[in-house]
Amino acid sequence: MNILIMTDIEGITGVDFWEQVHKHDWEGEELARERLMADTNAAVEGAFRAGADKVYVVDGHGGGSNFKKELLDPRATQISVLEYCDLYTREKIDACLEVGVHAKPGTLNAFLEHVQSSANWFSYKVNGKDYGEIAQGALYAGAFDVPLVMVSGDRATCNEAKETIGENVAVALVKEGIDWKHAESIDFKEAEKRICDAVEDGIRRRDEIKPLKVSLPITIDVTFLRADICDEFHKKYPNLERIDSRTLRRVSNEIKDYRDILLY
Numbered sequence: 001m002n003i004l005i006m007t008d009i010e011g012i013t014g015v016d017f018w019e020q021v022h023k024h025d026w027e028g029e030e031l032a033r034e035r036l037m038a039d040t041n042a043a044v045e046g047a048f049r050a051g052a053d054k055v056y057v058v059d060g061h062g063g064g065s066n067f068k069k070e071l072l073d074p075r076a077t078q079i080s081v082l083e084y085c086d087l088y089t090r091e092k093i094d095a096c097l098e099v100g101v102h103a104k105p106g107t108l109n110a111f112l113e114h115v116q117s118s119a120n121w122f123s124y125k126v127n128g129k130d131y132g133e134i135a136q137g138a139l140y141a142g143a144f145d146v147p148l149v150m151v152s153g154d155r156a157t158c159n160e161a162k163e164t165i166g167e168n169v170a171v172a173l174v175k176e177g178i179d180w181k182h183a184e185s186i187d188f189k190e191a192e193k194r195i196c197d198a199v200e201d202g203i204r205r206r207d208e209i210k211p212l213k214v215s216l217p218i219t220i221d222v223t224f225l226r227a228d229i230c231d232e233f234h235k236k237y238p239n240l241e242r243i244d245s246r247t248l249r250r251v252s253n254e255i256k257d258y259r260d261i262l263l264y
């Protein structure tokens, strides 16, 4: 059994301040990276407890330079974001997990809610439905009949996972979002236990958890924060359809790799 663990940093235990994600070279960022490894390793442990033969992990935040590789559980196989883009076509994956993720834009009391870029993107819709990054990973996996079985993050993230995937997705609640810039994590050891347990539980119940699917063709609408940001994007990707002053649309007939659920 092969398991994929996608990671992000906003929903990692101990990442409770906006500056830990956006300001570099200080102790807050260092803690974030250490905790990223602790939460990831807890998920790796849970996957092996559930009987995994191979566990792939992706350092997903900001293209991937957050892992402290010397701290990664040596049983895990790290792959790059680029390798992840066509993973399911190369390899049979039995279940995927999302560790340390965050809620979609507009969610109340959600730490660092956004999709792709909090500086540029206002909303992301698939076939008219508002989605965020949880759905992006789940839709890509779903196109290959792979279920997203476990999510960890703040309360809003856990709620969104259940709304998006269904009540039976396993979740590990590791913090409360206070507002956009602040969260309050639970005890670190307790968080690792919750992650490990939820991973094991989700993988064991993977046959009961439905892969997330959308009807094809898939229509992706991204609304930017301002029209000038949309102008710049449209110049770079002129094949996208302009829907209004701030929205670009992409229609794909098939989901073949991860890029097909993105705008470009």
Ligand SMILES: [Zn+2]
Residues within 6 Å of the ligand: 008, 009, 010, 060, 061, 062
């Ligand atoms: Zn991120």
